[in-house]
Amino acid sequence: MLNDDMKQLIIFAAPSGSGKSSLISKIIEQSDNKVQLSVSATTRPARKGEMNGKDYFFISNEEFVNLQKENAFIESAEVHGYMYGTLKSYVNEKINEGVQVILDIDVQGFNQIRNSLQNYVSIFIIPPSFEELKERLFTRGLDSREVIENRLINAKKELEYASSFDYVVLNDDFNEAFEQISSIIFGRKVIDNKHANLNKLQDLLD
Ligand code: 5GP
Numbered sequence: 183m184l185n186d187d188m189k190q191l192i193i194f195a196a197p198s199g200s201g202k203s204s205l206i207s208k209i210i211e212q213s214d215n216k217v218q219l220s221v222s223a224t225t226r227p228a229r230k231g232e233m234n235g236k237d238y239f240f241i242s243n244e245e246f247v248n249l250q251k252e253n254a255f256i257e258s259a260e261v262h263g264y265m266y267g268t269l270k271s272y273v274n275e276k277i278n279e280g281v282q283v284i285l286d287i288d289v290q291g292f293n294q295i296r297n298s299l300q301n302y303v304s305i306f307i308i309p310p311s312f313e314e315l316k317e318r319l320f321t322r323g324l325d326s327r328e329v330i331e332n333r334l335i336n337a338k339k340e341l342e343y344a345s346s347f348d349y350v351v352l353n354d355d356f357n358e359a360f361e362q363i364s365s366i367i368f369g370r371k372v373i374d375n376k377h378a379n380l381n382k383l384q385d386l387l388d
Contacts, residue, residue, distance in 0.1 A: 189282065189301050189302050189303040189367075190277050190282060190283065190301045190302065191273070191277075191282075191283055191284075191285060191299065191301065191302035191303075192217070192282060192283070192284045192285070192302065192303055192304075192305065192366075192367055193284075193285045193287065193292055193295075193302055193303070193304040193305065193347075194206060194284060194285065194286050194287075194304075194305050194306075194307065195286075195287060195288060195289050195291075195292050195304070195305075195306050195307075195340070195343075195347065196306060196307035196308070196309075196340070196353075197309070197315060197333070197336065197337030197338075197340045197341060198262075198319060198333040198336075198337065199309065199315045199316070199318040199319040199322070199333070199337070200307045200308060200309045200315065200318075200353055201307065201309070201318070201353040201356065201359070202286065202307045202353075203286070204356070205307065205353065205356070205359055205360055205363055206219060206284055206286060208360055209284070209360070209363060209364060209367060210284070212364070213282075213367075215281070216280075216281060216282060217281065217282045217283075217284060217367065218276055218281050218282075218283060218284070219283075219284045219286060220268055220269070220272055220273050220276065220283050220284060220285050220286075221235065221236065221237070221238060221239060221269075221272055222238055222239070222266050222267060222268050222269065222286075222287070223238065223239040223241050223245075223246060223249060223255075223266070223267050223269055224238045224239070224240060224241070224264055224265065224266045224267075225240075225241060225242065225243050225246050225264045225265045225266075226238070226240070226262075226264035226266070227240065228240050229324055238266075239269070243265070246258075246265045246267065249267065249269075250267070253270075254267075254269060254270055254271065255267035255268055255269060255270065256268040256269075256270050256273060256285075256295060256299075257287065257291040257292075257294040257295045258291070258294075259287075259288055259290040259291045259294070260290075261288045261290070261336075262329070262332055262333055262336060263332070266287070266288070266291070268285055268287060268291065273285075282367065288340065289339075289340050289343040292304060292343070292346070292347070293343070293346075296346065303348050303349070303366060303367070304346075304347040304348045304349070305347060305348065305349045305350075305351060305363060305366060306343075306344045306347035306349070306350045306351070307351050307352075307353050307359070308341065308344060308350060308351070308352050308353065308379060308382070308383050309353060310352065310353070310354040312334075312337075312338075315334070315337060316330075316334060319333060319334065341383055344379075344380060344383055345380055348376075349362075349366055349372070349374070349376055350375075350376045350379040350380055350383070351363055351379070352375075352379045352382060
């Protein structure tokens with residue numbers, strides 16, 4: 183069972199290319215199954231190597247709309263032209279198993295739930311610079327140039343919401359960012375440098 187300091191839900195947001203997925207994967211890997219990722223539903227087509235039910239539940243627009251009508255989502259939003267939603271049933275099942283659940287969602291989704299949920303901690307990851315973000319998106323080679331350009335435009339918008347998260351973690355050095363996140367999640371003492379990182383972020387946006 184969770185100790186009192188531990189939050190049931192861990193909400194992560196970050197612009198694409200901030201290194202969020204790698205950080206989340208390492209947290210999960212090291213948690214001995216005590217922390218798991220909520221698998222969202224999306225209308226985005228699967229990328230090469232992605233598996234249905236593991237990375238996402240890949241569904242049609244029609245199925246998505248039906249789930250919305252059934253009130254099946256904790257939150258849902260259109261991100262980069264596709265629909266994404268967190269499934270109530272999936273998250274509840276995990277929480278009932280005593281697992282800490284990570285929601286990897288965008289800022290719109292976070293805004294929908296931040297006032298209605300309890301017992302969560304929210305973490306926003308920022309990249310060291312806009313150039314670095316661009317570089318990461320191109321070198322990971324997952325998306326076309328057009329898709330990347332769109333993700334970069336959205337990144338600037340997303341970064342403006344960082345201050346509404348409990349923690350803002352700078353992913354300049356992967357290991358340092360990982361240590362900080364791991365302290366937040368596993369209830370160890372955290373060096374809270376949200377304000378310093380928000381100042382860095384301001385430079386990034388200027
Ligand atoms: P990707 O297509 O790269 O897997 O994800 C694109 C964006 O959609 C990421 O910022 C990710 O956090 C967000 N996303 C993934 N699942 C959900 C979800 O269930 N709800 C919301 N609001 N955003 C999501």
